[in-house]
Amino acid sequence: MKLLLTGARIIDPSQNIDSRMDIFLEDGKIAKTGADLSKSVKSKSSEDITKIIDLAGMILVPGLIDMHTHLREPGFEYKETIASGAAAAVAGGFTSIACMPNSDPVNDNRSLTEFIKRKAMEASLANVYPVGAISKDSAGAKLSEFWDLKEAGVIALSDDGKPVRDAALMRRALEYAHSLQLPVISHCEDTNLSGGGLMNEGYYSTILGLGGIPGIAEEVMVARDILIAEFTKTCVHIAHVSTAGSVGLIRDAKKKGLKVTAETAPHYFTLTDEALQSYNTNFKVNPPLRSKKDVAAIKEGLSDGTIDVIACDHAPHGRTDKEVEFEYAANGISGLETSLSLSLNLIRDKTLNWPELIARMSVNPARILHLPKGTLKAGADADITVIDPQHKWTVDVQAFCSRGKNSPFHGWEMRGKAILTIVGGEIKYDGR
Amino acid sequence: MKFEKKDILGIKDLSVDEINLILETAESFLEISTRKIKKVPTLRGKTIINLFYEASTRTRTSFEIAGKRLSADTINISASTSSVVKGETLIDTARNLEAMNPDVIVLRHSAAGAPQLLASLVKQSIINAGDGSHEHPSQALLDMMTIKEHKGKISGLKVAIVGDIEHSRVARSNIYGLSGMGAHVVLAGPATMLPRDIEQMGVKVVSRIEDAIADADVVMMLRIQLERQKQNIFPSLREYAQHYCLNRRNIKLAAKDVIVMHPGPINRGVEISPDIADDPSYSVILDQVNKGVAVRMALLYLLIGGSE
Numbered sequence: 001m002k003l004l005l006t007g008a009r010i011i012d013p014s015q016n017i018d019s020r021m022d023i024f025l026e027d028g029k030i031a032k033t034g035a036d037l038s039k040s041v042k043s044k045s046s047e048d049i050t051k052i053i054d055l056a057g058m059i060l061v062p063g064l065i066d067m068h069t070h071l072r073e074p075g076f077e078y079k080e081t082i083a084s085g086a087a088a089a090v091a092g093g094f095t096s097i098a099c100m101p102n103s104d105p106v107n108d109n110r111s112l113t114e115f116i117k118r119k120a121m122e123a124s125l126a127n128v129y130p131v132g133a134i135s136k137d138s139a140g141a142k143l144s145e146f147w148d149l150k151e152a153g154v155i156a157l158s159d160d161g162k163p164v165r166d167a168a169l170m171r172r173a174l175e176y177a178h179s180l181q182l183p184v185i186s187h188c189e190d191t192n193l194s195g196g197g198l199m200n201e202g203y204y205s206t207i208l209g210l211g212g213i214p215g216i217a218e219e220v221m222v223a224r225d226i227l228i229a230e231f232t233k234t235c236v237h238i239a240h241v242s243t244a245g246s247v248g249l250i251r252d253a254k255k256k257g258l259k260v261t262a263e264t265a266p267h268y269f270t271l272t273d274e275a276l277q278s279y280n281t282n283f284k285v286n287p288p289l290r291s292k293k294d295v296a297a298i299k300e301g302l303s304d305g306t307i308d309v310i311a312c313d314h315a316p317h318g319r320t321d322k323e324v325e326f327e328y329a330a331n332g333i334s335g336l337e338t339s340l341s342l343s344l345n346l347i348r349d350k351t352l353n354w355p356e357l358i359a360r361m362s363v364n365p366a367r368i369l370h371l372p373k374g375t376l377k378a379g380a381d382a383d384i385t386v387i388d389p390q391h392k393w394t395v396d397v398q399a400f401c402s403r404g405k406n407s408p409f410h411g412w413e414m415r416g417k418a419i420l421t422i423v424g425g426e427i428k429y430d431g432r
Numbered sequence: 433m434k435f436e437k438k439d440i441l442g443i444k445d446l447s448v449d450e451i452n453l454i455l456e457t458a459e460s461f462l463e464i465s466t467r468k469i470k471k472v473p474t475l476r477g478k479t480i481i482n483l484f485y486e487a488s489t490r491t492r493t494s495f496e497i498a499g500k501r502l503s504a505d506t507i508n509i510s511a512s513t514s515s516v517v518k519g520e521t522l523i524d525t526a527r528n529l530e531a532m533n534p535d536v537i538v539l540r541h542s543a544a545g546a547p548q549l550l551a552s553l554v555k556q557s558i559i560n561a562g563d564g565s566h567e568h569p570s571q572a573l574l575d576m577m578t579i580k581e582h583k584g585k586i587s588g589l590k591v592a593i594v595g596d597i598e599h600s601r602v603a604r605s606n607i608y609g610l611s612g613m614g615a616h617v618v619l620a621g622p623a624t625m626l627p628r629d630i631e632q633m634g635v636k637v638v639s640r641i642e643d644a645i646a647d648a649d650v651v652m653m654l655r656i657q658l659e660r661q662k663q664n665i666f667p668s669l670r671e672y673a674q675h676y677c678l679n680r681r682n683i684k685l686a687a688k689d690v691i692v693m694h695p696g697p698i699n700r701g702v703e704i705s706p707d708i709a710d711d712p713s714y715s716v717i718l719d720q721v722n723k724g725v726a727v728r729m730a731l732l733y734l735l736i737g738g739s740e
Contacts, residue, residue, distance in 0.1 A: 196663075203629035207444070209544040209566030209601060212628060279545030323523055325543035327564070 001051070001425055002026050004041050008055035008386060012062055013359040014375035023060065025382040028425035032378055053420070055386055061358045062374050063095025063383030063423065065365040068160075068185070068239060068263060068311035069336065071097075071128070073119065074112075075104025080316040080403045082116060086125035088314070088336040088402035090429035093418025095383035096127040096373055097314075097336075098365075100160040101138065108133035108144040113152035125428050126421075127383070129155040129369065131185065134173045138162040143173060146180055155369050158185035160239060161286075163221060165191065171228050178234040183368055185237045188221035188246070189287065198327060200273040200288040208276060210326065213288050215243035222246045226253045226260055235259040237368055240313050242268045242287040244297030251306040261368050262301075263309035266342035267333055269298045269351075271408065281322045281329035282408040285315070299351045308364040310357075312339045316404020334404030338395055340387070342409070344416035386420035393417055435734040439551045439558040442567035443608040451609060455577050457730035458723070464501055465725055474737050475504035479534040482508045483525070484561070485541045490696055490721065491561050491570070495538050498728035502737070504535070522546060523553060530554040535736045539563070557735040565599045571695055572605035574727040576613065578720045579650055582691050587614030590687075592644040594676060595654030595703055596625040596665070602695045603654060607633050620644030621676065624665040641676050648686045652693045653678050653703045669702055679705040683714060691716045 003025040010021045010033065022037035023030065041050060066089065072080035080088075082099075089097045099116065101107035107116065113130045120128030132154035136142045140162065149157070157177055164170045164186070177184045194217035199205050201212025222238055226249060229236040238250060241264045253260040273289045283289060301307040315332025322329050343361065346352045352360070362385075366374030373383055395412045397405035421429035433453050437445070446454075464472055480499040484492050492508060499506035511525075520528075522541075529537060536557045539547050544564030551558040562568040579586055591610050597603045597619050610617050617635040619626065620643065631637055638644050645651050656672060666672045678692065692704070692714040700706045709715055 201628050203632045206627040206630050207604065207633065209564050209604060214628075279548045320521075324521055325541070325549060326545045327543040 004052045008058045008060035010060045011354050012376040013355040013363045025425045030380050030382050059387040062362045064093050064361045064385045065096040066094045066312050067098045067365040069097045069314035071099040078318045082119040083123035084403045086123045089126040090421040091401045092336040093340045093385040095423045098129045101133040102161045106133050106138045110148045110152040117153050131156045131158050134159045156183040160187045163187050163189045174234040175232050185239050186225045187239050188218050190217045190220050193217035199276050200290045204273045219245040222249050238262040244294045247297045247301035261308045263311040264307050265313040266339050279326045284329050286331035303351050310360045316402050317406045322406050334402050334406045338409045341414040382425035384422040388419045389416045391417040441547050441560045443569045443572050443605045458726040461726045461729040473503045475502035478504040480504045480506045480536045481534045482538045484510050494724040495728050498725050526550050526553050567605045568601040571602050572609040574724040577723045589615045589649040591615045591650040592618045592648040593652045594620045598625050598627040600654050618644045646685045673702050
């Protein structure tokens, strides 16, 4: 299949491109980018059918990459399957996603990694990159087999959701993974400090009578992991940063030249703990929604590059997990289909400009995960997201492709949306 | 004034006028409990379900007596929280109860916010009889009624609340109620028992009991729950009692006509010494219990008695 996409504003931070151009895709790859390609492309191969799509007024970027999703298969297929999650990804404009290992069983071995890859291949929507567990069963005791996992297709390691409490194990994981060039993603939470907590500790937890999770529960482990990375001269990626304190620690580490990278999720720059007053369980997420001051610090961290990546932390759940008392409800937000629209608000409020946003949603995650993605260079995989920045829509969870309808953004008026998601040169989502 | 609320979920949601209306209505019901025949037909034909997911003697009995003295049919359901986690959800239980057409559901639950969830689901009136560490509105109302009776007013009084504020729904409801009615509320306890940013509720916070009860018109002692020791919020009952127990010595710091309150059940010798708890010149603890029935009669009446 050959595709000629014309008239869009092409933004590719990997090449410092931001201009109105055409782009030609051939055999799953990006063939060329330039002005007025229609004549040259047509004359060259008149017998081939070249589909031409006019994208005037649209923004065309390297396919978005979400480096933090939960696909729930195997084990919790009622929440999400690999196929439904991949469908949600392309509907949200993501051409690639990395899925966390906390399925049941945990992805700590070759066969499960191969299973995920096969299911993703059958779904044939987004590229799905499995993240393997740091420790066997994510139990925090014994390292899983990193080489074997890597050979099977794992692109990073994490015990997401089950923080590595043992600092010595974390040290060994960072060292061992570094020798294989596998990034380690750390879910930073001291579970002794967060234990029994249900929301951010502060005024709102006090008046709601809900157990508090202090910001320091995250920050002490961010500090620990930075120190371990410094001592061992390795890299670490901090997942879902939610507090001002963490932003400060990561900023200082970067100033020192340490190889620390970080992500945050749209809800941490969009919502505060004030929203919990309704006891609506769709606002229950871990780490919890924080204060106004934290939201401001997260935006500052995104703006100055302290936070490299916006990732969904897509955590789909079934109704039975959420339609219960707040205390018993599962943590998580189904985020793949709202992430881009919420992130576009950062352009409108001047936190980021377009190339900066696309860097945080495509170029940087590709770099951190060592994926040959996040670029529109000739010869690269033809993974492309086309965004209509003016498209007005209302979030309706029942229209989600994801099985997880757990979104606190249900009913929100949004502006801007992915309208075309192309993976390997093929249109996988067409919302025009 | 007409009472417009469908539910009583917390004092936070009540205006001063609404609180006054409840207290005045309760006053008018006090006398019924002193009659030979302690029953009026006001709520005949109405059904009240006491749905209690947490052990309670005083509150459940009080609601049951309140309903019966108004001639309503009262049904008690006790469920353990564990069955909620494993078996039927609160939502399903609520829908089943709703299908039987009761008029009021009185809910006690260990999870904060459970009454809000229930109220959003069913058409019946919900009364929160205590939800986790969130609110316990009927307790605060009976406390305010007791204070008003003994002091003639609430506005301008200094009220000390001492103990585990963090885990106390009684404290939160009273802070909203008493502050709203114009009292000056002072909280005391070790820092481990004082929730973060509580000053933002408009109260003064001190560490030592002596500083809180100095010149206080009302001293409210909270129950120390033994199992909290495991969370290391205090080292031992012995040490707690030595520094936070209300006794003959420290009560002298309070105003001469101070009244001593406790939501019960009391730990004698831990947060309150037996001779203070039993001294009628200070203690109004049993009076609180007495007022509890009248306040709950008032709540039931205002929610379901007015119409038709």
